[in-house]
Amino acid sequence: xxxxxxxxxxxxxxxxxxxxxxxxxxxxxxxxxxxxxxxxxxxxxxxxxxxxxxxxxxxxxxxxxxxxxxxxxxxxxxxxxxxxxxxxxxxxxxxxxxxxxxxxxxxxxxxxxxxxxxxxxxxxxxxxxxxxxxxxxxxxxxxxxxxxxxxxxxxxxxxxxxxxxxxxxxxxxxxxxxxxxxxxxxxxxxxxxxxxxxxxxxxxxxxxxxxxxxxxxxxxxxxxxxxxxxxxxxxxxxxx
Numbered sequence: 134x135x136x137x138x139x140x141x142x143x144x145x146x147x148x149x150x151x152x153x154x155x156x157x158x159x160x161x162x163x164x165x166x167x168x169x170x171x172x173x174x175x176x177x178x179x180x181x182x183x184x185x186x187x188x189x190x191x192x193x194x195x196x197x198x199x200x201x202x203x204x205x206x207x208x209x210x211x212x213x214x215x216x217x218x219x220x221x222x223x224x225x226x227x228x229x230x231x232x233x234x235x236x237x238x239x240x241x242x243x244x245x246x247x248x249x250x251x252x253x254x255x256x257x258x259x260x261x262x263x264x265x266x267x268x269x270x271x272x273x274x275x276x277x278x279x280x281x282x283x284x285x286x287x288x289x290x291x292x293x294x295x296x297x298x299x300x301x302x303x304x305x306x307x308x309x310x311x312x313x314x315x316x317x318x319x320x321x322x323x324x325x326x327x328x329x330x331x332x333x334x335x336x337x338x339x340x341x342x343x344x345x346x347x348x349x350x351x352x353x354x355x356x357x358x359x360x361x362x363x364x365x366x367x368x369x370x371x372x373x
Contacts, residue, residue, distance in 0.1 A: 161246035163236055165201040167215070168265040169193040175217045175264070177201050177234075183211040205238040205248050212236075214255075217266040231255045232264050 167175045172195035177186050186203045193199035205211070213234040235251045252261050 159245055160204045160206045161238055161248035162202060162204045163248050163250045165203075165215070165234060165250065165252070166263050167191055167193055167199045167201065168197075168263060169195075169199075169217055170266065170268045171195050172197075173217055173266065175199065175201075175215060175266070178214045178216070180212040180214075182209075183213060186213075203236065205236065205246060208238045208240050208246065210235065210237050215264050229256070230266060232261075 165177075169175060172193060175191045175193060177189045177191070179185055179189075184203060184205055186201050188201070191199045191201060201215070203211075203213075213236070215232040215234060217230075233253045233255055235253070236248055237251075238246055238248045241247055252264060253259070254261060
């Protein structure tokens with residue numbers, strides 16, 4: 134029994150020796166005001182190890198101010214990106230601005246936490262106390278440029294109506310057709326037979342005919358010679 138009482142007293146003494154600031158530390162919070170010209174939706178995206186806001190999507194009406202709330206329970210430096218999405222309105226469009234939020238959480242002497250927020254415009258690198266998304270004038274729509282009529286190419290001339298049945302001539306810029314450079318004009322071939330000899334399409338037939346003609350002529354000459362010799366012989370015999 135005495136050992137139990139002694140242990141309880143020691144435990145109470147240890148608890149009372151713990152610094153009171155550890156129990157008194159309270160969460161620190163930041164309030165980020167947001168304005169959207171014409172109304173729209175803002176988004177807060179935390180970076181790694183940064184606490185989440187109570188709501189990361191904020192709907193802001195035109196002429197009103199919305200707020201992002203973030204609570205911190207530990208010291209450190211935390212970063213966030215705030216952007217907006219808004220529909221276009223006639224004659225204006227939402228700018229492409231975004232903001233970087235840096236929150237530094239420190240512990241005060243009494244053990245409480247304090248948070249300090251710094252807002253930077255990512256486009257202008259300026260510091261601001263308010264996240265405001267502005268509308269900018271939309272560029273005027275340009276009328277569709279009419280396509281000019283096509284012009285004839287430099288090598289051709291526009292066609293003209295023909296009078297009667299006049300044959301069409303070569304277009305200006307187009308040279309009359311003729312033999313190409315390096316090619317001689319067509320004419321009788323150097324190996325073709327004379328104009329009086331019909332072309333048979335095969336020279337072997339012509340050679341054959343010539344040989345037959347020579348043979349026939351030789352035969353006739355031989356017969357004539359033989360006839361002459363025999364005739365002279367008969368005449369001599371009769372005279373004897």
